[in-house]
Amino acid sequence: MLSPNLMNAHAETTREGRNSAAARLFRRLAPHHRYRWEIYDERLLSFLGADTIWVDAGCGGNDHVARWGEKVRFAVGVDVADHPSRTAGPFAVADLRHMPFRTGSVSLVTLRMVAEHLRHVPEDFREIDRILAPGGRLIVLTTNRWSPVIALPRLLPHALRKRILARLFGVRDDDVLPAFHRFNTPARMRRGIGRLRAESVDLLEQAPLDRPALLPLFGTWYLVSQIPLLRSLRSNMLGVFRKV
Numbered sequence: 155m156l157s158p159n160l161m162n163a164h165a166e167t168t169r170e171g172r173n174s175a176a177a178r179l180f181r182r183l184a185p186h187h188r189y190r191w192e193i194y195d196e197r198l199l200s201f202l203g204a205d206t207i208w209v210d211a212g213c214g215g216n217d218h219v220a221r222w223g224e225k226v227r228f229a230v231g232v233d234v235a236d237h238p239s240r241t242a243g244p245f246a247v248a249d250l251r252h253m254p255f256r257t258g259s260v261s262l263v264t265l266r267m268v269a270e271h272l273r274h275v276p277e278d279f280r281e282i283d284r285i286l287a288p289g290g291r292l293i294v295l296t297t298n299r300w301s302p303v304i305a306l307p308r309l310l311p312h313a314l315r316k317r318i319l320a321r322l323f324g325v326r327d328d329d330v331l332p333a334f335h336r337f338n339t340p341a342r343m344r345r346g347i348g349r350l351r352a353e354s355v356d357l358l359e360q361a362p363l364d365r366p367a368l369l370p371l372f373g374t375w376y377l378v379s380q381i382p383l384l385r386s387l388r389s390n391m392l393g394v395f396r397k398v
Contacts, residue, residue, distance in 0.1 A: 174366040180373045181363075187376065190358045190390045194295045197392060198264060201291055202226050207261045209285065211250050212268035219243040226262075251278060255285045262291050269296040275336035279347045283397065292350055292395040294343070298357065299335040301389040303375060308333070322368070340386055343393045350395040357388040 181187070199222070202208065206226035210219050213231030220243035223229035230244040232253055248254055250268075263282050272278040282292055297304045307315050316330040337343065346352045359380075361373040379388045 174363075174369070176366045176369040176373070177363045180361060180369060180376075183377060184361070184373075187361060187363075189360050190295065190392070193356075193358060194266065194293075194392060197394065198222075198293060199225075201262055201293065205261070207259065208264070209253065209255065209260050209262070210264045210266070211253070211282070212265060212271075213245070214266075215240050216243050216245050217241050218264070218266070219245070251281050253281055253285055257284050258287045260285045260290060261287055262293070265292070265294045265296070267295060267297075269294050269337045270299075270333045270335050271331050272336060273334050276347050279337075279350065283348050283350060286350075286397045288397055290397045291353075292393075292397070294337075294391070294393040294395070296338055296391055296393075297333070297335070298340065298387070298389055298391050299338040300340075301387050303372070303389040304335075304338075308335070322365075338391070340391060343391060346395060349397050351398050353394045353396050355391060355393045357385050358390040358392055359388040360390070 198218070202222060202225045204225075204227060206229075208219075208223075208226050208229040210216070210229070210231045211233075213219060213233050215237045216231035216233075219229045219231045220241040223243050228244070230246055232246050232248050232250065234247065234249055236245070236247060246254060250272075263286060265282075286292065299305060299308070307318070310318070312332055319330045337347070340355055340357060343355045344352050359376045361376040362368050365372075378384060
């Protein structure tokens with residue numbers, strides 16, 4: 155899986171991709187197509203308010219805090235290491251299992267393309283549970299391990315998968331992080347975790363309009379995944395959890 159910062163870098167389509175013949179055909183077939191980032195950002199903004207204390211855990215380049223931190227009382231990005239392309243905004247280097255915040259002091263935590271990289275579940279969520287105040291929310295955008303788009307690459311050795319993904323997305327292979335998918339099925343997310351109860355779990359799919367060579371394959375899967383019986387195999391999941 156790509157790191158959150160790199161996935162954000164690919165969220166915007168290029169002019170060439172938008173104007174390709176494949177992209178024009180796809181837009182006619184799927185006029186309501188939206189990128190997962192658009193849907194995630196819309197959901198995130200619905201929880202940001204003047205009293206919100208927000209921790210973006212595993213923030214990568216900290217771009218979301220830099221973009222929307224002024225909408226809340228306080229916002230900070232947290233990651234295990236500083237990112238070379240990190241944007242401005244409050245930031246802390248910390249392990250996600252030992253975050254420097256008081257118990258019950260946070261009203262919103264976000265995990266954006268992070269949950270698939272967590273090796274120890276449910277232990278990795280205990281710190282989120284600890285820092286969230288009762289009634290606080292956790293928003294999780296992650297991948298669905300049952301999707302063929304996710305499952306088939308997982309059959310490859312990690313070193314080979316890194317090289318392939320780096321070539322496809324034009325990034326360094328050391329920016330492709332190992333994934334474990336311990337929290338990454340619709341059923342597992344709907345069960346919630348500890349005191350974090352699922353309020354909603356949405357299955358999302360998108361097509362790479364900026365990659366004309368890949369669009370026929372992934373665009374076809376996008377269209378096929380609209381069939382109700384196959385919606386549980388969409389590639390991405392967006393969950394909202396409330397601490398009780």
